[in-house]
Amino acid sequence: MMDAQELNQLWQLYQLKVTDDIAKSPEVLFCNGSAIGTLGNFSASTGKAKSKKTFNVSSILAAALTNGEVLRYIAEFPDDKRTILYFDTEQSPHHCQRIMKRALRLAGLPVDRHPGNLIFAQLRALTPDLRLELIDNAIANTPNVGLVIIDGVRDLMFDINNAIESSRLIGKLMEWTDKYQIHIHTVLHLNKSDDNVRGHVGTELNNKAETVLQVCKSTTDSEVTEVSASCIRSMDFPPFAFIVNEAGLPEIASDYTFAGKTKIQTFSYTELTPEQHRQALEMAFADGAIKACQNCEDSIKRAYAACGFPYGDGKVTKLKSFLMNKRMIVRENGTYSYNPKFYY
Incomplete structure (x- = not known):
């Protein structure tokens, strides 16, 4: 228990003022143009058994390994946050190695040499409390950690329906992300009978996570897996689908149609002429290539506003996706460049 003086010091420490200079959390993971992960927060992938959740997480891992783009994911971690910790609580060593090799192949990296920025741990043989303690120690003592993936977060507790244990676990995720300014991505199963995350820990995760991705088998094609956001603090992104x-x-x-889904609103190509885009883009990229997604969107927003098109943040995100799809903006090695030879 704290004494009165310690409590008062803590109380002063956690007060905020409207005049405080508080920096925006760096955005480090994106999906279809929307930010799904920032430093200081955690996200999750959810899905039923055999929905290919691990294939989806492998794609996130692959993007983070090279700070590149894989599937529909883009990673943009700072140079001092490039180390990845991956904890698997369910698979055998053989299957864990397959996950690593899959991610390396997706990232275009050799599979006969372990990447220096990846630390992968297989924890199936340990008890939940020991797994939690080991992860805590690894995060605290590994330099330059930016991304932590926990495939099987329910295995860090004994009872997924225990309210106290669930709250403590989610509290631990929030503590780690805030204290070390990292992003944690977890994996949790959905109930077999419905699309709800399992147990009390699932409810807590839904309430506290920055983004919850839902990975599910297509109802019209058993070979296809759909990925969408069941909840997201940023602007929602258009769902995508993949095959193995x-x-x-x-x-x-390719050419997959989402059954029973309302059409996602995107930026219309009829909204502006090629000349209007060209004028704005020349202004946005007047100083050359731009590093980081948020910086690119900020520059686009200012340039289009200066040209008479004052778009909000959500519209700018859709606009950037449109410009990239049209190859009017090209992303290479984490930087965005204007392509004056685009075909509209």
Whole structure:
């Protein structure tokens, strides 16, 4: 128990003022143009058994390994946050190695050499309390950690329906992310009977996570897996679908139609002429290539506003996705460049 003086010091420490200079959390993970992960927060992938959740997480891992783009994910971690910790609580060592090799192949990295920025731990043989303690120690003592993936977060507790144990576990995720300014991505199963996350811990995760991705099998094609956001603090992103190709790697399912889904609103190509886009983009990229997604969107927003098109943040995100799809903006090695030779 704290004494009165210690409590008062803590009380002063956690007060905020409207005049405080508080920096925006760096956005480090994106999906279809929307931010799904920031430093200081955690996210989750959810899905039923055999929905290919691990294939989806492998794609996130692959993007983070090179700070590149894989499937529909883009990673943009700072240079001092490039180390990845991956904890698997369910799979055998053989299957864990397959996950690593899949991610390396997706990232275009050799599979005969372990990447220096990946630490992978297989924890199936340990008890939940020991798993939690080991993860706590690894995060605290590993330099330059930016992303932590916990595949099987329910295995860090004994009873997923215990309210106290669930609250403590989610509290631990919030403590780690805030204290070390990292992003944690977890994996949790959905109930077999419905699309709700399992147990009390699932409810807590839904309430506290920055983004919850739902990974599910298509109802019209058993070979296709759909990915959407069941909840997200940022602007929602258009869902995407993938298949597993003959090489055993996930790839975008081309020409796939989402059954029973309302049409996602996107930026219309009829809204502006090619000349209007060109004028704004020349202004946005007047100083050359731009590093980081948020910086790119900020520059686009200012330039289009200066040209008479004052778009809000949500519209700018859709606009950037449109510009990239049209190859009017090109992303390479974490930087965004204007392509003056685009075909509209």
